[in-house]
Amino acid sequence: MARVALYSGTFDPMTNGHLDVIRQGVALFDRVVVAIGVHPGKAPWLSFDERAETIRLSCAAGGFGAAVEVASFDGLVVEAARAVGAAAILRGLRDGSDFDYEMQMAGMNGTLAPDIRTVFLPASPGLRHISGTLVRQIAALGGDVSAFAPAASVDALKRAIARRESKKP
Numbered sequence: 509m510a511r512v513a514l515y516s517g518t519f520d521p522m523t524n525g526h527l528d529v530i531r532q533g534v535a536l537f538d539r540v541v542v543a544i545g546v547h548p549g550k551a552p553w554l555s556f557d558e559r560a561e562t563i564r565l566s567c568a569a570g571g572f573g574a575a576v577e578v579a580s581f582d583g584l585v586v587e588a589a590r591a592v593g594a595a596a597i598l599r600g601l602r603d604g605s606d607f608d609y610e611m612q613m614a615g616m617n618g619t620l621a622p623d624i625r626t627v628f629l630p631a632s633p634g635l636r637h638i639s640g641t642l643v644r645q646i647a648a649l650g651g652d653v654s655a656f657a658p659a660a661s662v663d664a665l666k667r668a669i670a671r672r673e674s675k676k677p
Contacts, residue, residue, distance in 0.1 A: 510538040513627065514594040516585045518545050518640070519559045520552040521661040525631055525638040527566055529600035532629045534572045541577045541592045542567075543585070553644060553668040556580055566658035586621035596625045602636045648672075 513533050519526060519542070533540040542563050546556055554562070560578045567573040581588035589597055597617060599610045607628075614626035631638075638656045647653045647665045654662050 511536075511596075512539045512541060512592060512594045513537040513596040513598050514541045514543050514585070514589040514592060515598040516543040516545060516581065516588060518550070518552060519563060520554050520640055521643060521657055521665050522559065522562045522566055523638045523640055523643055523657045523661065524655075525600060525602065525635045526640075527570060527658055528632050528635050529598055529629050530563075530567060530576060531570060531572060533598045533627075534575045536627070537575075537596070539575055539577060540598065541579050541594060543579050543581045543588045543592075546580045546582050548582075553672075554664050558664045558668070562658065562660040562664050565660035569658065569660070584620065586617050586624055589624050590621065594624065596627045598627050598629060600631055601628050602631045602639075 513536070515529060515533055517526065530540055530542060544556055544559050552559070563576070563578050564573060567576040579588070579592060585597060599614070601607050601610060610626075610628060617624065617626060643653050643656050644665070646656070647669060653665065657665070
């Protein structure tokens with residue numbers, strides 16, 4: 509039986525930090541399902557299809573695309589994990605504040621689904637400073653984000669910024 513893990517997030521955009529967690533997850537599990545959260549109350553810069561495509565292209569470029577599947581979810585992450593047969597939920601940790609938040613989430617998820625484990629994966633040292641929010645902010649101000657995100661994400665962000673600019677009066 510294949511060992512499956514779920515890695516959830518908004519991935520708006522996918523960053524090199526996200527890619528690092530996926531790379532580590534693929535080393536531990538037979539299959540990693542990257543679950544993109546789709547929530548009506550959020551207004552992501554990138555559409556679900558754009559986010560899914562950046563994940564697929566980035567994982568293929570990294571050489572581990574065959575072990576990665578992309579899905580969407582709009583409810584509890586433990587329910588998404590159950591739906592794909594995942595035994596574990598992957599969570600990346602950049603620093604102590606991530607750890608505090610993720611420990612709370614792991615506790616809640618563990619109560620909701622005791623059969624699904626949370627696996628914490630530390631960010632590689634050179635990637636700990638990267639966040640999707642900061643990548644979006646830098647890109648919006650015209651900065652080069654290629655050091656922080658895979659090429660597919662950089663291209664998708666450029667298209668998103670052009671769309672946003674075209675809607676300005």
